[in-house]
Amino acid sequence: MVSEQLFWIISGCLLAAYLLSLTGIPVYLRRESLAGDALSHAIFPGVVLAVWISGENNSWLTYLFGVLVGSLALFLIQSIHQKTLIPKDGATGIVLILFFSVGLLFMGRLQRSGVPLWGVQHVLLGKAATLLPSDLIALAILSVVGSILFFYFQKWLWLEAFDSKFAKHSGLPKNTYGLFLNAWTALVLTATIQILGAVLSAAMLITPSALGHFLSHNPKKLILISVLSACTAAVLAGFISASVPAMSTGALTVILLFLLAFPFFLFHPKKGILMKWIARKKEAGRWKDENTLKQFYNPANVHLETGLNPSIKRLLKNRLIQPNNNGSWELSPKGVLEAERIVRKHRLWETFLHNRLLIPQDSVHENAELMEHLLDDDAEERLSVELNNPGADPHQSPIPPKK
Amino acid sequence: MIEVKNLNAGYGKRSALWNIDFSIPLPAFIGIIGPNGGGKSTLLKSILGEITPFTGSIQVFGKPIGEVRERLAYVPQINSVDWNFPIRVMDVVLMGRFRPHSWGPFYSKSDREKAEFYLNAVGMFEFSKRQVGELSGGQRQRVFLARALAREADLLLLDEPLAGVDAGSGERILAVLSNYQKQGRSILMVHHDLLTASTLFDHLILLQTRLVAAGPIKDVFTLNNLQTAYGTDVSILSEMIHKLGQTPAKISDHP
Numbered sequence: 001m002v003s004e005q006l007f008w009i010i011s012g013c014l015l016a017a018y019l020l021s022l023t024g025i026p027v028y029l030r031r032e033s034l035a036g037d038a039l040s041h042a043i044f045p046g047v048v049l050a051v052w053i054s055g056e057n058n059s060w061l062t063y064l065f066g067v068l069v070g071s072l073a074l075f076l077i078q079s080i081h082q083k084t085l086i087p088k089d090g091a092t093g094i095v096l097i098l099f100f101s102v103g104l105l106f107m108g109r110l111q112r113s114g115v116p117l118w119g120v121q122h123v124l125l126g127k128a129a130t131l132l133p134s135d136l137i138a139l140a141i142l143s144v145v146g147s148i149l150f151f152y153f154q155k156w157l158w159l160e161a162f163d164s165k166f167a168k169h170s171g172l173p174k175n176t177y178g179l180f181l182n183a184w185t186a187l188v189l190t191a192t193i194q195i196l197g198a199v200l201s202a203a204m205l206i207t208p209s210a211l212g213h214f215l216s217h218n219p220k221k222l223i224l225i226s227v228l229s230a231c232t233a234a235v236l237a238g239f240i241s242a243s244v245p246a247m248s249t250g251a252l253t254v255i256l257l258f259l260l261a262f263p264f265f266l267f268h269p270k271k272g273i274l275m276k277w278i279a280r281k282k283e284a285g286r287w288k289d290e291n292t293l294k295q296f297y298n299p300a301n302v303h304l305e306t307g308l309n310p311s312i313k314r315l316l317k318n319r320l321i322q323p324n325n326n327g328s329w330e331l332s333p334k335g336v337l338e339a340e341r342i343v344r345k346h347r348l349w350e351t352f353l354h355n356r357l358l359i360p361q362d363s364v365h366e367n368a369e370l371m372e373h374l375l376d377d378d379a380e381e382r383l384s385v386e387l388n389n390p391g392a393d394p395h396q397s398p399i400p401p402k403k
Numbered sequence: 404m405i406e407v408k409n410l411n412a413g414y415g416k417r418s419a420l421w422n423i424d425f426s427i428p429l430p431a432f433i434g435i436i437g438p439n440g441g442g443k444s445t446l447l448k449s450i451l452g453e454i455t456p457f458t459g460s461i462q463v464f465g466k467p468i469g470e471v472r473e474r475l476a477y478v479p480q481i482n483s484v485d486w487n488f489p490i491r492v493m494d495v496v497l498m499g500r501f502r503p504h505s506w507g508p509f510y511s512k513s514d515r516e517k518a519e520f521y522l523n524a525v526g527m528f529e530f531s532k533r534q535v536g537e538l539s540g541g542q543r544q545r546v547f548l549a550r551a552l553a554r555e556a557d558l559l560l561l562d563e564p565l566a567g568v569d570a571g572s573g574e575r576i577l578a579v580l581s582n583y584q585k586q587g588r589s590i591l592m593v594h595h596d597l598l599t600a601s602t603l604f605d606h607l608i609l610l611q612t613r614l615v616a617a618g619p620i621k622d623v624f625t626l627n628n629l630q631t632a633y634g635t636d637v638s639i640l641s642e643m644i645h646k647l648g649q650t651p652a653k654i655s656d657h658p
Contacts (some may be wrong), residue, residue, distance in 0.1 A: 159498045171473045171503035217489040217534040
């Protein structure tokens with residue numbers, strides 16, 4: 001049975017995660033991730049100031065100050081960047097710390113003044129347990145409005161994020177649009193930092209989109225993955241933080257999100273680190289097998305492998321070699337064909353390097369050693385035609401005909 | 404009418420264009436030619452409003468560029484955007500159909516048809532569902548061209564649209580441009596190949612940091628003017644003299 005308290009906490013986390021991940025998509029796609037981070041810290045003094053002045057938490061003043069102070073911070077970043085030519089990330093760093101310090105100063109004075117804090121001290125780390133019903137209502141309203149805006153302005157969003165100059169030329173009011181998006185992000189962050197905290201709100205803004213982008217370059221899938229992963233992590237974190245004492249919900253959400261993402265970074269069929277490693281291993285194995293086959297093909301070669309190494313095992317398994325009377329191995333009929341295919345590519349390439357690129361006969365072998373594994377059958381066919389189907393390579397070794 | 408008066412423009416404190424004055428009636432198919440560093444791209448960027456001129460004024464359709472921006476279309480350099488962006492080829496071309504007052508989340512059916520038409524025109528239709536990141540440089544260039552064409556703007560500005568495009572696609576693109584222009588629209592295009600320039604355009608602007616000549620091609624494309632612009636660049640000139648010898652009908656003998 002879910003207690004009422006737990007229900008509120010989980011609802012709050014879920015709404016915050018949904019809102020942040022959705023808002024984060026334009027922020028991430030416009031490459032404003034760092035500005036998102038700055039914003040989450042820069043609104044801190046605004047929120048403290050609002051509590052100080054109004055004497056209550058989460059009044060409309062909190063949101064107003066959050067948006068105003070956040071917009072001011074972004075404006076400052078832009079001005080510093082334009083006026084001094086300090087790179088944007090540098091300017092962002094400066095403004096972020098400046099605003100955050102001012103917030104800390106306000107906070108110190110506020111604590112000594114005796115005004116009730118109303119949970120504003122949790123702005124740093126967040127604490128879902130202090131959630132008030134009014135917070136939830138605010139989050140719910142923002143979620144609905146955010147979803148409608150996101151859906152309605154999707155054309156604007158992709159156009160401006162992909163190519164802002166072209167957007168401007170197409171008549172998209174770029175400055176107004178940018179200002180609005182920043183103000184909206186500040187508003188969402190003001191609403192969520194009390195649950196997740198400043199640092200973690202910024203993380204929840206960016207991480208889901210980054211995961212979505214890693215897994216898919218399809219816009220719809222990207223949105224789906226971002227939002228679903230964020231919501232899943234938030235609900236799990238809500239449950240855990242409610243049942244285990246002294247667990248920060250925000251930190252837990254972000255860590256869970258990473259844990260959710262981690263298997264994909266490893267096992268994604270195309271981009272996963274592990275899968276890439278396996279593919280490389282396989283490719284290296286193929287090269288080794290092809291080289292071993294060539295050794296068996298050449299009867300003059302006395303350096304035959306005798307040990308039962310992995311390559312020999314694979315060749316035996318694929319019936320490319322078979323045991324002979326001397327207690328060693330020899331090529332099977334199938335193996336002869338395969339070896340001829342590789343030798344043919346090697347010698348054709350040598351002929352090309354020597355005859356066409358005029359590379360001396362004694363320096364063509366090493367390059368051909370690489371190319372014999374890379375040339376596909378189509379390229380090999382064309383190469384042979386291009387060279388008038390030669391019968392022998394520059395070293396006068398016969399080129400096996402194509403079968 | 405495209406009208407440039409006393410234009411001085413450049414980057415930082417360095418001037419790339421000096422005292423440019425010309426006017427060319429529209430519609431027209433205008434080529435901007437001249438040696439490297441002659442200010443071809445700078446002129447294009449000034450007309451687009453991407454750089455602010457030091458002095459002078461530019462008017463297109465009788466108005467400053469700021470007021471006619473929506474009647475212009477251009478093809479940016481392909482490295483000006485992040486091609487890892489999560490978007491498909493068709494979505495990029497559809498962007499050409501964006502209008503500030505077309506509210507609502509989706510592009511219309513006729514927008515889609517136009518986008519398909521121009522995607523086909525540049526020979527990229529079969530790629531319409533591909534992610535843009537999977538395309539080669541030449542293919543990206545063609546997608547951007549299709550997007551600009553899909554705007555069906557009154558004036559299309561292009562900066563060497565054939566750079567990095569293979570010969571076959573190049574011919575196809577030139578045919579598309581010719582057709583586009585024949586429908587009463589104008590094209591202003593930076594071009595470096597003098598051989599194709601001599602037959603492609605009806606008006607030329609010949610730049611060598613200063614204006615050498617601007618106007619109808621028969622007045623501009625003369626050996627005298629080309630010598631002024633390209634100076635002692637023997638390879639290009641000998642090529643051109645060869646060309647002048649071959650097709651005297653297209654070249655006027657007098658400057």
